[in-house]
Amino acid sequence: MTRHSVAAFAVVWVAMTVSVADVLYPKLEFMRMPFNNPGIGEIGSGYLTTATPFDADGDGDWDLSVGGAGYGGRHLLYVNPGAKPGEPIIFEKGGPGGIGGFRFAMREDGGYTLTGPDRVSYSLPDGKLGPWQSLGVGTNNVHWGKVRCNSWLTKDYDGDGRDDLIVGVGDWRVYGWDNAYDVKRQAWMNGRCRGLVYLLRNLGTREKPQWTAPHLLRIENGEPIETMGNPHPMLEDFDGDGDLDFILSDFPGSYTYFENIGTRKEPVYTSGRLLHDSKGRVLAADECVPVPQAIDWDRDGKIDIIAAEEDSRVGFYRNTGSFWKGMPVFDPPVFMRGEREFLHFGILVSPFVVDFDGDGDQDIVVGDAAGYLAWFENISGPKVAQPKWEGPHYLSCEAPTDAYRDITIRPDTFQHKPFKHRAGHNGSIQGPVEAGFGYTCESVADWDGDGDLDIIYNSIWGKPMLLENIGTRSEPRFAAPRGIEVEWGAEGQPRLKWGWFTPESTGNPEELVTQWRTTPLMHDMNGDGLMSGS
Numbered sequence: 001m002t003r004h005s006v007a008a009f010a011v012v013w014v015a016m017t018v019s020v021a022d023v024l025y026p027k028l029e030f031m032r033m034p035f036n037n038p039g040i041g042e043i044g045s046g047y048l049t050t051a052t053p054f055d056a057d058g059d060g061d062w063d064l065s066v067g068g069a070g071y072g073g074r075h076l077l078y079v080n081p082g083a084k085p086g087e088p089i090i091f092e093k094g095g096p097g098g099i100g101g102f103r104f105a106m107r108e109d110g111g112y113t114l115t116g117p118d119r120v121s122y123s124l125p126d127g128k129l130g131p132w133q134s135l136g137v138g139t140n141n142v143h144w145g146k147v148r149c150n151s152w153l154t155k156d157y158d159g160d161g162r163d164d165l166i167v168g169v170g171d172w173r174v175y176g177w178d179n180a181y182d183v184k185r186q187a188w189m190n191g192r193c194r195g196l197v198y199l200l201r202n203l204g205t206r207e208k209p210q211w212t213a214p215h216l217l218r219i220e221n222g223e224p225i226e227t228m229g230n231p232h233p234m235l236e237d238f239d240g241d242g243d244l245d246f247i248l249s250d251f252p253g254s255y256t257y258f259e260n261i262g263t264r265k266e267p268v269y270t271s272g273r274l275l276h277d278s279k280g281r282v283l284a285a286d287e288c289v290p291v292p293q294a295i296d297w298d299r300d301g302k303i304d305i306i307a308a309e310e311d312s313r314v315g316f317y318r319n320t321g322s323f324w325k326g327m328p329v330f331d332p333p334v335f336m337r338g339e340r341e342f343l344h345f346g347i348l349v350s351p352f353v354v355d356f357d358g359d360g361d362q363d364i365v366v367g368d369a370a371g372y373l374a375w376f377e378n379i380s381g382p383k384v385a386q387p388k389w390e391g392p393h394y395l396s397c398e399a400p401t402d403a404y405r406d407i408t409i410r411p412d413t414f415q416h417k418p419f420k421h422r423a424g425h426n427g428s429i430q431g432p433v434e435a436g437f438g439y440t441c442e443s444v445a446d447w448d449g450d451g452d453l454d455i456i457y458n459s460i461w462g463k464p465m466l467l468e469n470i471g472t473r474s475e476p477r478f479a480a481p482r483g484i485e486v487e488w489g490a491e492g493q494p495r496l497k498w499g500w501f502t503p504e505s506t507g508n509p510e511e512l513v514t515q516w517r518t519t520p521l522m523h524d525m526n527g528d529g530l531m532s533g534s
Contacts, residue, residue, distance in 0.1 A: 032342040032343075033342060033343045033389075034341060034342055034343075034386070035340050035341060035342065035343060035388070035389050036380075036386055036387065036388045036389065037379070037388040037389055037390065038339070038340075039339075039340055039390075040090055040337050040338065040339065040340060041337065041338070041340035041344065042313050042314075042335045042336065042337055042344070043064070043066060043078050043091055043094060043313075043314060043336050043337065043338040044066060044308075044311070044312030044313050044314065044344060045066050045067050045068060045074055045075065045076045045094060045098075045312055046066075046067050046068020046069070046074055046075075046312055047068040047069075047310065047311075047312065047347045048068050048069045048289060048310055049066060049067065049068045049069075049101075049291065049308035049309065049310065049311075049312040049313075049314070050065075050066075050067065050068075050069065050100075050101030050102070050291045050308050051064050051065070051066045051291070051293065051306060051307070051308035051314040051336075052064065052065040052066075052099060052100070052101060052102045052103075052104060052114060052293070053104050053112075053293060053295055053297070053306065054099070054104070054112070054114060054123070054129050055123070055127035055128055055129070056077060056079065056097060056128070056129070057079065057128075058126045058127050058128045059080075059082060059127075060127060061080045061082060061083065062080055062295070062297065063077065063078065063079050063080050063091075064077070064078045064080075064091065064314065064336070065077055065078075065097070065098040065099045065100070065101075066078055066094065066098065066308065066312070066314060067098050067100065067101060068312060069101055074098070075098025075099065075100050075101070076094030076095060076096075076097075076098045077094065077095055077096065077097030077098045077099075078091035078092065078093075078094050078336075078338050079091060079092040085298055085299040085300065086298055086299075086300070088337075089336070089337075090337055090338055090339070091336065091337070091338030091339070092338065092339055093338060093339035093340070093341050094338070094341075099114075099129070100116070101116070101291070102114040102115060102116045102119075102121075103115045103116070103151055103152060103153045103232070103293065104293040104294075104295060105153055105154055105155050105235075105294070106236070106294070106295060106296065106303075107122075107123075108156065111123040111124075111125075111127075113154045113155075113163070114129065115135075115152045115153055115154045115165075116152055117140040117141070117150055117152055118134055118135050118136075118137045118138070118139065118140050118152075119132055119133070119134060119135065119152075120132070120133060120134075120135050120154055121133070122206075135152075135154075135165065135209065135211075136209055136211070137165070137200065137211055141169075142167050142169070142198050142200065142214040143167075143169040143171065143196070143198070143214075145171060145173060146171075146173070147169040147170055147171060148170040148171075148172050148229065149168060149169055149170030149195065149229060149230050149231060149232070150167070150168075150169060150170075151167065151168040151169075151231065151232040151233065151291075152165065152166075152167050153165070153166045153167070153168075153233055153234075153235065154166075155235045155244070157199060157201065157235065157244070157267070158201070158264075158265050158266070158267070159264040159265045160265070162202045162203075162204070162205065162206070162209075163202055163206060163209075164199060164200065164201050164202050165199070165200040165202065165211065166197060166198070166199055166200075166217075166233050166235060167197070167198040167199075167200070167214065167233075168195065168196070168197050168198075168231035168232050168233045168248065169195070169196050169197075169198065169231070170193070170194070170195050170229040170230055170231065170251070171193075171194040171195075171196060172193055172194075172229065174190060174191025174192070174194070175190055175191055175192060175193040175194070175229075175431065175433070176190040176191075176431075177430055177431070178429055178430060178431075179429050179500050180431060181426060181431075181500070185426050185500075185505065186426060188431050188432050190431070192228065193228050193229040193251060193431075193433050194226060194229065195226055195227035195228060195229045195230055195231030195248065195250060195251070196216055196224055196225070196226055196231065197216070197217045197224075197225045197226075197231055197233050197246070197248070198214040198215065198216060198217065199214070199215060199216075199217050200212055200213070200214050217269070218269075219258065219269045219270060219271050219272070220261070220268050220269060220270060220271075221271070223271075225246065225248070225258055225269060225272070226272070227248045227249070227250035227256050227272065228250040228251055228252060228432075228433060229250060229251035229433055230249055230250050230251040230289055230290070231248045231249065231250065232248065232249045232290075232291050232292055233246055233247075233248055234246065234247045234248070234292055234293070234294035234305070235294070236294045236303045237303075238257070238303060238327075238328045239259065239323065239326065239327075239328060242264060243260040243262065243263055243264040243267065244260055244264065244267065245257065245258060245259050245260045245269075246258040246260075246269060247275065247292070247294070247305070248272070249285075249290050249291070249292050249307070251288060251289055251433045252284075252288055252432075252433060252435045252436050253284045253285035253286075253287065253288045253289070253290055253309070253436050254274055254275075254282055254283065254284045254285075255274070255275045255283050255284070255292070255305075256272040256273065256274055256275070257272065257273050257274075257275050257327045257328070258270060258271075258272050259273075259326065259327070273325075273327060275327055275328070275329075275330065276324050276327070276329065277317075277329065277330055277331060277332045278320050278322075278329055278330070278331045278332070279332060281332075283317070283330055283332070285307060285309050285315060285333060285436075286309065286313070286315065286333060286335075286370065287309035287310050287311045287313070287346070287369070287370045287436060288309070288310050288370075288434075288436040288437060289309065289310040290307040290308065290309050290310075290315075291307060291308050292305050292306070292307035292317075293305065293306050293307065297316060297318075298318065302319035302321050303319055303328075304316065304317060304318055304319045304330070305317040305319075305330060306336075307333065310347065310369065311346035311347045311368065311369055311370050312344075312346070312347065313335045313336075313346070314335060314336040315333025315334065315335050315336070316333060316334050316335075316336060317330040317331060317332070317333050318330060318331040318334075343364070343376055343389060345366050345368055345372075345374060345376075345392050346368035346369060346370050346372070347368060347369050348368060348369040348439065349366050349367070349368050350366060350367040350368070350440065350441040350442060350519060351364050351365070351366050352364070352365045352366070352442055352443055352444055354444045354445075354453065356375050356377075356444065356453065356476070357377065357473075357474055357475075357476070358453075358473040358474045359381075359474070360381070360382045361378040361380065361381050361382040361383075361384070361387065362378055362382075362387075363375055363376060363377055363378050364376040364378075364389075365442060365444050365455070366392065366442075367438075367439075367440030367441055367442045367457060368438075368439075368440065369437055369438065369439055370420070370436070370437070370438055371420045371421040371422045371437065371438015371439070371440050371459065371460075372394060372395075372418060372419065372420055372438070372440065373394075373395040373418075373419050373440055373442060373455065373457065373467075374391065374392035374393055374394045374395055374418075375391060375392065375393050375395065376389045376390065376391035376392055376393075377389065377390040377391050377393065394418035394419070395418065395419050395455075395467075395476075395478065396418050396419050396478070397419045397467055397478040397479060397480055397481065398470075398478070398479050398480045419467070419478070419481075420438065421438045421440055421457070421459050421460075421461075421465075421481070422435065422436055422437065422438045422460075423435050423436070423437050423438070423460045423461070427460055427461050428460050428516075429499075429500050429501075429516065434460065437460050438459055438460055439459055439460045439516065439517045440457050440458075440459050441457060441458045441459070441517060441518065441519040441520075442455050442456065442457035442458075442519070443455070443456055443457075443519060443520055443521045443522055444522075445522035445523075445531060446531065447466060447468070447522055447531050448468065448531070449529070449530070449531065450469075451473060452469040452471065452472060452473045452476065453469055453473065453476060454466060454467060454468050454469045454478075455467040455469075455478065456484070456520050456522060457481075457520070458514065458516070458517070458518050458519060458520050459516065459517075460516050460517065461501060461516060462499060462501045462513055462514050462515050462516035462517075462518070463483060463501065463511065463512070463513050463514075464483070464484050464512055464514065464520045465481040465482065465483060465484070466481065466482055466483070466484060467479065467481055468482075483508065483511040483512065484511065484512045485508070485510045485511055485512070486510060486511075486512050487510075488510065492509065493509065493510075493512070493513070496513075496514070496515065498515070499513075499514075499515060499516075501513050501516070
């Protein structure tokens, strides 16, 4: 552990949802930072993203509308330039023409449908999107209370040739939100976060639908079909036996399979089981809150999944055509790429400007909600007002040693093994649904006085951690993260007025704990040549 005096270490709270610049300089105009460097990067736009496939230009391939629903997110159209089936798609850079966040469903006549709350559009014979029309349900919420997911899908549920309506809803009322673990911080004492699915049968026609009252769909033992929030339903013949099965997403990012063991006309569903990927692990989004769409994306006759994640990336889960314990097997997500225009790195980004590689110009180190750390390299040299950038380059570190961390590695997703800090099942005061969040907030300086740059970061845990540079000034390489010890004195570490993560929680009462999602800064405060923190 790294030890520093109590007088030298305090932590300053940084606003989480309101920009400090907006408060101090409300009349300034801000601009997005351009790459100024043609190239390819991951596509995305906004927070709580949905990626809606449709044929925007009628050329027979899939284009994407990608956009966020939260905090002023915008929807951009990414056009497929005509990649052949099976070839990687490099989308044209995002621009106007996005249509918002709608659920996609393939139709048995070869067309497709896009659906939102009480709103639907059917594709035209040329593949383009048809006019929008009301479903005639008369409400935007079929649940009996407030929802935090409202996912509408039109699909012929019972094989009678008429489009029915399937609605996934998230109900968080009994889950609550803050500070409800037991004293050992293992069991969540509130109710569970509920993700339920409703069916409204259509007894009329497409032109004049007659909807039954919404009722919950249930498994064979009478329990509701349910996930941990965020239940975006996908209903397709995933196992090739002629009937339709359900795959549902959840809030932490995994996928649950409900097999139809009945018939096409009279479905009966088994209990939900978590899908596994082709690497033998639980199939999961790399970030949280995925919005999946069931689609034969690569046109090979098998139903794949594409899913936007909360941090706005869009993953492609290829259906391998194989099965594990009777369940379809998908590849882990590979993220959609396109022409890049602006610097982009997930959501809730914490940028820190520093000459990270010692070449004399200013680079940008960033953390994000997913728990990664990365850097954008300035390749223009010093004193360039609008520099060219490369990246993001994901940072990695040696194997973690802290038993209280859940730092995961996805080597199949990246060219190297990146650092990733996550809450795990009990690392967030907001409960187990936050397992996949990290909220890394970092600063960069020479912490130990050896001439290279180290990183101290805070996170969802509220426990600042040191990534010591064991490489060089020009080629940083980082050791496993470790906590910061403080010489507190006889009175011990002060208790937070609001907070649940105590010094005893770390297993080492000398370790510093503070508020989550705050940014620690390193500075020689008293001029003694030793680095302090604030």
